[in-house]
Amino acid sequence: MPTHFTPEALKFLRGLARHNDRAWFDPRKPIFEREVKAPMLALIEEINHALADFAPEHIRPPHKAMFRIYRDTRFDAARGTPERPYKNHIAAWWVRSGLEKTSGAGFYMHVSAKEVAIAAGMYMPAPEQLLAVRRYLVDHHAELRALLAGRKLRAAMQEFEGNKLTRPPRGFPADSPALDLIQCRQWGLSATLPAEAATAPTLLKEIVSRFALVAPVVEFLNRPLV
DSSP states (O other), X not given: OOOOOOHHHHHHHHHHHHOOSHHHHGGGHHHIIIIIIHHHHHHHHHHHHHHHHHOGGGOOOHHHHBOOSBOOOTTHHHHXXXXXXXXXXXXXXXXXXXXXXXXXXXXXXXXXXXXXXEEEEEOSOOHHHHHHHHHHHHHHHHHHHHHHTOHHHHHHOEEOOOOBOSSOOTTSOTTOTTHHHHTBSOEEXXXXXXXXXXXXXXXXXXXXXXXXXHHHHHHHHHGGGO
């Protein structure tokens, strides 16, 4: 049976959202290791096997694909917010081989007490990557539009919203037919499922089917970077 989480995992994540401190987490760390971390690593490995069919360049060792549960708290005090040392979700990111240090476009998922999030695309690219994709879109915007308009893709995922310039980026003409796309600072699609989807045997299928649909978009976005 494909890997999925237990109700105990969601119970742990609900508790972590309410009690985000070391005094609560430390005595419950064995629960985290058993109910959250271990299933996540197993799930990543199963997703890796599926990626071999449609995005082999994105296969990553599970321990490198999975994000740490620990947050960077260095700036919490400066922001006037209480220190919250842990993330409220467990997440993974499949970057393309060769772009590990600079990101590029990839595949993402996380499980929290509120949702299962599935996404793919390019999020907050470095300035040089952003410029490279925008230049590529000038001549290839029709291809990306066709990919994003796919009926099955549209039924399964929605495009990222927001984070868009109100004017043309510097160096790009206002009358470019690609203007709406090159004004974006990120490109991709996402889907949100109920948290209970994490406990169903269909979890792997829910993730992989969406990753497969959006894989051509991820490949397109990485093309000017590799």
